[in-house]
Amino acid sequence: MANLIRQLDDYRLTTAQILYHMPDHPTLLQSFLWQDYDLAPKFPVLHRFLDFWTAKIEGKLHSVQVASQKLITPGELRLVGTELILH
Template structure:
């Protein structure tokens, strides 16, 4: 019998992570191409993204230039508190 691998879920603490990967084209190294990656991942360690980038380095020809990560814990509204006093500075 095959064992089913448990998929990550919101309940386990996973949430949507998006990474914009800029990489050099193998045939034209002076040109950059964009690749968008989305997956459920655990913040802040991002094990799924690290696995994907390791796969990229070992399997794909285009060397990575930069990676920009977006996650809901990085982009969320600031916590607001009411202020009970006011201070004036000259």
């Protein structure tokens, strides 16, 4: 239920592919996939995660690709006007 409320507040499912340098082998790149609900276009949740990564994780960031999709659009959400009860 909490995720539905967040989506109604315009949060979107956001996926980021993070490429980073391996700490022991800096010439090699490793891929990490991150996914959470976030607000486009500023992505504050992703920025907090990347700030954490930069401060606490040894792998230096190479690049970040972001994809975001709004899950609930106005046409998909509608209220039901009738309720039928069967015995």
